Amino acid sequence: MRLENKREVQSSVKDERLIEMRRDQMIKGAVSLFKQKGFHRTTTREIAKASGFSIGTLYEYIRTKEDVLYLVCDRIYDEVRVRLHDMELDGGTLQSLSRGIAHYFKVVDSMQDEVLVMYQEAKSLSKDALPYVLKKELEMTKMFETLIQKCVDEGELVMEQDEIHLLAQNIFVQGQMWAFRRWALRKYNIDQYTDRQTELLLKGVRGYQAAVNKGE
Amino acid sequence: MRLENKREVQSSVKDERLIEMRRDQMIKGAVSLFKQKGFHRTTTREIAKASGFSIGTLYEYIRTKEDVLYLVCDRIYDEVRVRLHDMELDGGTLQSLSRGIAHYFKVVDSMQDEVLVMYQEAKSLSKDALPYVLKKELEMTKMFETLIQKCVDEGELVMEQDEIHLLAQNIFVQGQMWAFRRWALRKYNIDQYTDRQTELLLKGVRGYQAAVNKGE
Amino acid sequence: MRLENKREVQSSVKDERLIEMRRDQMIKGAVSLFKQKGFHRTTTREIAKASGFSIGTLYEYIRTKEDVLYLVCDRIYDEVRVRLHDMELDGGTLQSLSRGIAHYFKVVDSMQDEVLVMYQEAKSLSKDALPYVLKKELEMTKMFETLIQKCVDEGELVMEQDEIHLLAQNIFVQGQMWAFRRWALRKYNIDQYTDRQTELLLKGVRGYQAAVNKGE
Amino acid sequence: MRLENKREVQSSVKDERLIEMRRDQMIKGAVSLFKQKGFHRTTTREIAKASGFSIGTLYEYIRTKEDVLYLVCDRIYDEVRVRLHDMELDGGTLQSLSRGIAHYFKVVDSMQDEVLVMYQEAKSLSKDALPYVLKKELEMTKMFETLIQKCVDEGELVMEQDEIHLLAQNIFVQGQMWAFRRWALRKYNIDQYTDRQTELLLKGVRGYQAAVNKGE
């Protein structure tokens, strides 16, 4: 079973540019509401109002309330991914890896609300829509795997396949953690958080210390 | 603002033993339902039915639906905490630290459903009840901090305060991660997961390598 | 595929006597509303109000609005049938046949509203419920067929099978006609209507004239 | 209160030929939809689509959804009436009467869908539009009355006024019956149905037997 990259959300409006525009408004409004009260406690009328149009218009661009959630999740992932594209995936040095991490953390930091929402509400997606979102998450962890793999290929790191996979997961989760555990991380700002986590993440990998020393 | 350890959930029934018993049934039923459909999609009628009594009786032991969620979260934390009490907090060796981690991961593994539920639904608690739950989480991360601190005191590890705190957070989150990212961790069993994570967590801390070497 | 005699309409209330009672109220209220505005223009809230209870309570006794329609149709047929049971099916004389017709017309006359409603709204039943209602209609036309057949068996009438069937249908429809074409039949009262129709229905059947003459 | 023959349905379009054309499309589309799902379950959007133009255009030719129903009913009656004009109203023989009936039944048979729709949905017309439709029905039953009256005048039949009226009603209803009770009449084709019904309708009227004998 192949999975298309997008799940179409049906709209009874034809004009593609209009759809784009209205959905932009919708997503913006919905994120702010979902953040405050969560998906279930937010009503479709509130979404419509926050989006700047009527309930009838809202339903011209979606089919069900869940579609809004899907659009929100979809959009957030897309944006995160686009922003991550600046990352130099072909570095192969520990420096480029830690720059990648820092970059990712920065993106999460600047999209805290969105990440938090997606993180907490994605599970409310139906069995139908969930795979599309998970697929995007997979792509993101893959990026970190690639980054790490490059370092291994270049001999900068020594790690087994299993460890690479897990390290990538850890990086990804620690990024999200910055959004969903803010209450426990108040003592750090994003730079401190990034530094500390990078240390903890990489200090242990064989070769890191050498690299640091060299840099000194 | 001091926070009592328990938030009383009012019951119109007096018999404490009865309350205990009914709530046990209730929590068991609720966890299974929340796991399947989430808190919001579960109705009080379903909870009553799954608990083996009537909707009227359910409301003899709680005041609102949210009370059920609170009781569930509360219970799960208590259980995790109780189970963690076997942990030797006074070790002060890297070995006792990694034993602690392994122990915690094992507990999470054996309570996957519960941890998952609490993890995903705790955010639905009202501003009123949330602090009580967060407090318990705090206590748990404190345990890891203590464990790490002991190692530092014993000279087994060299870490600053900030790093200790963050490492404890990471350990805690990586435990939960075993429950909430199972879909991405299918390639490991709990032992492999524990080994790999412990390596990644500790390999980097100064002193670990030495300890491993010593052990060889 | 056999058809049970009743399609169960689910109720979340257990007490059978209560169900009976509430549905009585409901049907009474619904018939009067459906008569005024038709099924589609009647809201469930109006039904609840006319039944003397709240919208919530209404839904304790049915699952969907269509259930109300089904209950109404079902009840009306049952009542008509019960009332027709006084008919002497074993007569076998033209007199008993015309008495049967008169009896049926009288029943229709006394249940005009109900018959009209059922007549006009039954088509709104889902493909699921319709067969149950049609089955009851079939039973009623069968009664007339039996009545006629008896006369044929006794030599009072000479008719082929096809004609018997059609005559029964005509009697049945002419009964309903009294309800659904009142606007065109204002010039008759029920007795006149009955007399005229009986004449038209039976004058033609071989043997009728003889019978009438005998009676003179 | 005199009743004009047509109730004007307002249109914001001026070109009469265009109006005619568009309404043709509209009626054709609507009949097919009403037949499938009934008037209330059909949306104006569906009607527009089935008619081959946009919702906006639909509303250029009507004022309300009910107008569509009125146009449909109106059109069907007109068509039935036009087709009945071939009927020789001036016959005055039983033969011409039964030919009239056969002709009418044939028309109903060829317009089954339309007759069924009108039959089931006309009641949804507002108090405002209904009289116009009933008036047309009246005209049709009048035709049968005329037909019968002629026979009486010619001495072919002996009937009182009341009976004539009722017989005309019966003929009319039995024609419709062929459309709305098809499910119960599957055993006949239209010719058999016509023959049987004509027999039942006329056998009884004084003079019929003689006529039949004469014809032998």
Added chain:
DNA sequence: GATGAATGAGTATTCATTCAT
């Protein structure tokens, strides 16, 4: 004349909570 996006009143249905028995 034609289009289709926008509107919002209206509707069926759900569900937490209460309370008489």
Added chain:
DNA sequence: GATGAATGAATACTCATTCAT
């Protein structure tokens, strides 16, 4: 203490109708 019938506020979604382009 236990039950479950009653309640009605709340909510997702629809659809006839309008009107700017």
